[in-house]
């Protein structure tokens with residue numbers, strides 16, 4: 001049985017093991033911040049709280065909320081915010097020797113595996129995926145190298161060959177970090193060190209955990225555990241998340257979950273659409289915490305265009321109007337798949353003066369951009385990107401794998417921007433982003449469903465509710481379709497004030513020939529509850 005409660009009272013729950021399963025925008029991340037404040041009082045002297053997340057963005061988001069709740073001094077004193085790879089890398093650096101691993105191992109880069117796959121099978125994407133999956137599955141357990149090798153010999157010979165190459169080269173791949181850390185935490189004496197150090201563990205978005213990650217979280221802290229998440233937002237099973245098994249284990253460990261049903265994020269107009277999508281998935285219906293706080297109750301609008309070109313131009317115009325009305329507004333333009341945003345990217349490129357960020361480009365990360373500029377200031381102005389690379393990478397904490405990888409990718413892009421001379425100044429001049437301590441800057445953010453997870457924008461525009469795009473044409477069985485429906489829910493529920501859904505009746509082929517496209521199977525489901533006609537949207541955006 002679940003019972004509705006407020007986040008504030010839940011944060012105070014006396015139980016040491018707390019599980020919260022609640023819909024989007026109900027304050028789960030906020031609850032973790034409040035819970036941290038309560039748990040600090042229960043720690044033994046010198047103990048800390050481990051807060052675990054997945055991506056760097058999620059890490060910053062949770063870190064910012066914890067810092068706001070606790071203040072800088074208590075935050076620094078008591079909290080360690082880590083993503084799983086970073087936590088695993090720290091464990092390996094400190095204790096890897098116990099298993100014969102070199103603690104000074106070279107930091108893995110997700111591209112190491114990509115390059116090896118490229119060499120092995122070129123552009124045969126099916127083979128690449130099969131090998132990558134075999135490797136991932138073989139490493140989803142506390143296995144040593146020989147156990148992994150033995151397993152791979154039985155399931156995929158090409159994966160086994162690739163793994164032999166890795167071992168011979170003495171390098172680690174990304175998944176090896178988690179595997180070795182898990183092995184180390186299975187050594188009681190090592191686990192005890194972490195368990196004495198961490199008096200509490202907080203985990204956001206538990207539905208994205210693999211059983212291996214859950215094991216790392218549980219073994220790192222036995223005293224007080226808080227897990228929050230929403231299985232209806234589980235969109236990472238393709239990457240190894242095991243939401244059903246994880247939830248079952250958590251229910252056993254923590255008892256019945258608590259839930260929250262008031263949205264602090266979205267306007268009533270947005271919630272009408274979110275609720276329609278959630279209902280189909282068997283989810284709870286949400287009510288806005290303060291419906292009167294939203295001008296006109298918010299906006300939800302669904303619009304069909306004749307062509308993707310017309311759609312792209314209209315989206316840019318709407319973004320311009322939104323930002324003209326209030327330059328402090330954030331607009332998330334979410335496109336499920338990269339192939340569907342070609343026309344939109346062109347239109348955005350032609351829209352001068354519109355602040356915009358592409359979330360899949362490492363360089364569009366303001367914190368990272370500032371890190372690059374800081375490093376450049378310490379070098380001669382004539383230095384090359386190569387010099388900058390050495391400087392930047394040397395300054396990153398080697399345990400912070402994700403930042404390291406993000407920086408490596410950004411530097412690769414800078415190299416392209418620098419051109420044949422390799423001049424760092426030329427490349428950096430092309431970066432227009434300024435650091436800002438707000439987690440999401442005002443302006444237009446172009447992203448895909450997965451990078452938008454856990455985030456929120458004043459306005460969200462979901463582009464391309466067409467068949468083959470949402471759901472993806474690759475989703476062939478019922479499980480994959482259910483995950484696509486959850487992807488849709490995640491996209492919809494990022495919106496605060498306004499939500500705009502678009503689709504286009506005609507698409508352009510690769511050679512520029514138009515062809516008809518039918519609507520997404522979920523078009524009516526989400527378009528029908530929209531309450532703002534397209535013709536009235538302009539009025540809403542000009543009438544202040």
Ligand SMILES: Nc1ncnc2c1ncn2[C@@H]1O[C@H](COP(=O)(O)OP(=O)(O)OP(=O)(O)O)[C@@H](O)[C@H]1O
Nearest residue numbers: 007023024025026027028029030031230264265454
């Ligand atoms: N009790 C509260 N009072 C006022 N605002 C709140 C409260 N709880 C959360 N919020 C605000 O509501 C928004 C959504 O909260 P939060 O991100 O914690 O939701 P969530 O449940 O983690 O969402 P998601 O599942 O989509 O990640 C944030 O802007 C947060 O600051």
